[in-house]
Amino acid sequence: MPAAVDVRDSDSDVAEIVGVVELVDSADEDDVAEVNSPNSPPLSFHGYRRGRKLGQGGSSQVFVCSKAGCQVGFAVKAVNLRRLRMSPDVERELKKLEREVDILKDLPVHPNIVRLVDTFQEGYWFLMVLELIGGGDLFTVLTSRSPTRFQDREAAYVGNQLVLGLAFLHGKGVVHRDLKLENVMVASQRRAYANGPVLYNVKITDFGLSRFLDPSMAAACSTVGTQPYCAPEVLGEGSHSFGADLWCLGVLLFVLIAGHFPYSDLPTDQLELNRIVQRSTATEA
Template identity: 30%
Template sequence: MPNSAAAMSKTGMVTKIHTRIRADPFSAHYELVGKELGRGKFAVVKKCIEKATGKQYAAKFQRKRRKGADCRMDILNEIAVLELAKANPYVVALHEVYETSTEIILVLECAAGGEIFDQCVADNDEAFTEKDVMRLARQILSGVAFLHRNNVVHLDLKPQNILLTSARPLGDIRIVDFGLSRRMDSITEVREILGTPEYVAPEILNYEPISTATDMWSIGVLTYVMLTGESPFLGDDKQVTFLNISQVNVDYSPDTFDGISSLAVDFIKSLLVKNPRKRATAEECLSHPWLNPHPHPHPHRHARSASSLDEPETSQSESEPDSPVPSPDLDDLIGSYLTCPGQGELKAGRDAFSFGEPPFPARPEIQQEVIC
């Protein structure tokens, strides 16, 4: 495909890309190895070896037609966001793209450490320490700050979509699965019901405009889960979950945060704020005392700079995508391409609910837009 300037659809999806989409056989250049890394309704991820170099990658096979509709543009949107973020070390790298009559194949760097969810629910000896969470949170925020400076929102930040370059020793993070991501501008409002219910912001449920603040709410939930192993808003059913989110019912009790610093709790409180305008931004979070105990002399830290982190980053860079392309049947999606069934659960549970119906039936103005 020839290079062209990016163009945006009315829903915030980038419709033109720079990457050349290859039509020659994928199998001529790559050999699939091992078992599937993950499978969803419209996508499957497999480990592969590039024949010319012997390097390991992850191949994400995505169907172009879903539920009878042509969803090629959804995949191009994901490619466009990966292109935009290629300069950031904390976003999964896109290597190549292939297309067949029925699929588009994204070849991405491959993660060795799996998803951070595994350690969120691990036993005490293997679970993250607060120091671990501080380090990983800085990296997540650095990646998200880069996206936000480029007017991109991820819209599905959760432990299953944050992968590690290595688990032992603890490596660096890679943000994956940009199937729901959108490009924002100062003119067009984007309103969609997207995401994983436990992590979505109140404005999603209320069908209000999406912004970079929408991601920041999810980071607040993500940090809560990483520190406590509990899902702050998950209820016995989806209506309770949505009510908890709408009312910002969060347990900050000492029992829940036993052994966790008050600064960490303050950090989460700065994000789990119902009014999006009052939530901390990614840049502000990077300057929060919890993550920045020795403030930099300059008020704004450069999110891409490794020197902005307290610890040196490892050189290994292995990561890959995760759940399949967006669908309103969220509970049918793979949380991450490295999810292992029966591996553990958050104390309040981990299953995503479906947005198959509006979250608050009493509010008829909430109209679900079907996402391919």
């Protein structure tokens, strides 16, 4: 009989969080076919009912789900453990799964961090119930605008929330290691005044690369993250401290305001980029 997994005791593995795209209420024929597919996770589990598919990536899929008696909806991230274990990089993927659950289950509720509601295992499906964030990710929001940039006040409003979110994480000993536009979800939005700047309320998500950093450690040593956002010490030495998260935040805010990366004219080759950043850092020092 499938057992519920309490989020406070779970050592289960969960894959990289798939960004939840903008919520669409209506379902079409493809959605109905997906619900009945044998390759899909269970339609009902522990009082929840799976609905429209929101996205997928790797071994995981994300659906809207509802629960009887609850006025709010949820997102369920369903990880196919059987498929995951067939991955050529299975150990790394399982570690990301485990790390994500361990971090989210231990974090208290914060307005700028995505909330893990519950976890379950049904056969070879691992199910993460998360709060539903229906506004899409910040990258999608930015690229849908014309011109492709935020006003200063809009970027400052987002930046302030991300500073609060990172301060909360760092205070709990968590370094995110992959802060980028795609990993910031828009929970809601409003205009400051008629025809004024749009103020986006945001939450940090995707903790697959995150880790706890012991106070006695200066940094976590591994080269992870998304290249255009990586701090020089990450590219050069694989050393990722709390400060590297702040570098990522700086790059993110630059992109919001300018509409492009600060190093957009640099080569894409990883080794050459490393050399350029290291030379630049040495010159500044």
